[in-house]
Amino acid sequence: MSSKAQLKVFRGNSEGGDLKSYEVATYPGMVVLDAIHEIQAAQEPSLAVRWNCKAGRCGSCSAEINGRPSLMCMTRMTSFPEGEPITVTPMRAFPIIKDLVTDVSFNFEMAKKVPPFKPPPRQADGTYRMAQEDIDRVQEFRKCIECFLCQNVCHVIRDHEKTNFAGPRFLIYLAGLDMHPLDTLDRRELIKDEFKIGLCNVTKCCTEVCPEHIHITDNGIIPLKERVADDHYDPVRWLLKKVGGGTKKEKAKLPIVVDQPSPTTRAASPQAKRAADE
Ligand code: SF4
Ligand code: SF4
Numbered sequence: 001m002s003s004k005a006q007l008k009v010f011r012g013n014s015e016g017g018d019l020k021s022y023e024v025a026t027y028p029g030m031v032v033l034d035a036i037h038e039i040q041a042a043q044e045p046s047l048a049v050r051w052n053c054k055a056g057r058c059g060s061c062s063a064e065i066n067g068r069p070s071l072m073c074m075t076r077m078t079s080f081p082e083g084e085p086i087t088v089t090p091m092r093a094f095p096i097i098k099d100l101v102t103d104v105s106f107n108f109e110m111a112k113k114v115p116p117f118k119p120p121p122r123q124a125d126g127t128y129r130m131a132q133e134d135i136d137r138v139q140e141f142r143k144c145i146e147c148f149l150c151q152n153v154c155h156v157i158r159d160h161e162k163t164n165f166a167g168p169r170f171l172i173y174l175a176g177l178d179m180h181p182l183d184t185l186d187r188r189e190l191i192k193d194e195f196k197i198g199l200c201n202v203t204k205c206c207t208e209v210c211p212e213h214i215h216i217t218d219n220g221i222i223p224l225k226e227r228v229a230d231d232h233y234d235p236v237r238w239l240l241k242k243v244g245g246g247t248k249k250e251k252a253k254l255p256i257v258v259d260q261p262s263p264t265t266r267a268a269s270p271q272a273k274r275a276a277d278e
């Protein structure tokens with residue numbers, strides 16, 4: 001027998017908006033994205049929501065469900081107490097386009113700033129060789145589906161939007177490149193000065209919300225912080241570098257100068273206003 005669930009869904013745009021209540025019939029296995037689709041199909045055809053796979057693979061359906069950054073397609077309706085309304089709001093760190101759809105272009109602009117993987121020439125037999133244990137280490141970071149839930153929850157991005165801090169998603173990307181056994185670029189100066197790793201104070205909120213269960217802080221950010229600190233603050237390494245005995249990697253430069261989304265646009269978003277009021 002089906003029962004009913006109450007949902008409070010944010011409706012609005014960059015000018016503002018509010019929560020609107022809906023009731024949907026539930027069924028076994030239903031997820032929050034199903035409920036949103038039910039509302040779209042039967043009650044509110046103009047409700048905007050971004051999704052693609054409905055399988056936790058594309059990273060499109062990120063939202064805040066009862067305040068927790070989550071994928072709507074991977075959140076069962078049965079995970080909430082029966083009879084209590086479920087609140088669905090857009091990601092708070094990014095400007096709203098409409099309803100549950102946010103403008104996540106900040107992340108794509110940040111991705112463009114990362115100097116890409118640069119392997120050495122192939123070996124004489126046309127192959128590359130790597131130790132399995134070296135590649136196992138970076139494999140974890142490749143599970144990222146770019147849902148940007150970690151970016152959304154990171155307080156440095158949420159509350160200090162003028163810093164240009166890369167955020168956890170891109171710090172693990174940079175960690176994966178830094179630890180890659182074949183990569184020939186040294187990005188550590190950029191990681192310190194451009195991507196501002198020092199602003200991360202290891203609160204681990206990003207790790208808690210990652211739907212891929214990537215150990216963002218313990219396996220990515222902390223080792224990367226140590227590598228950057230060793231390079232810049234370890235006197236022995238510093239001396240080695242000065243006499244040319246340090247890393248043989250080529251120093252990376254920013255690939256292109258990219259305009260970040262205007263902080264004023266972000267500050268004008270209803271989420272930012274909400275955050276300022278809290
Ligand atoms: S651990 Fe660092 S990157 Fe992750 S949420 Fe906290 S401040 Fe942001
Ligand atoms: S690291 Fe995890 S939370 Fe962050 S974007 Fe990738 S999959 Fe999403």
Ligand code: FES
Nearest residue numbers: 053054059061073
């Ligand atoms: S729809 Fe693809 S992750 Fe949810």
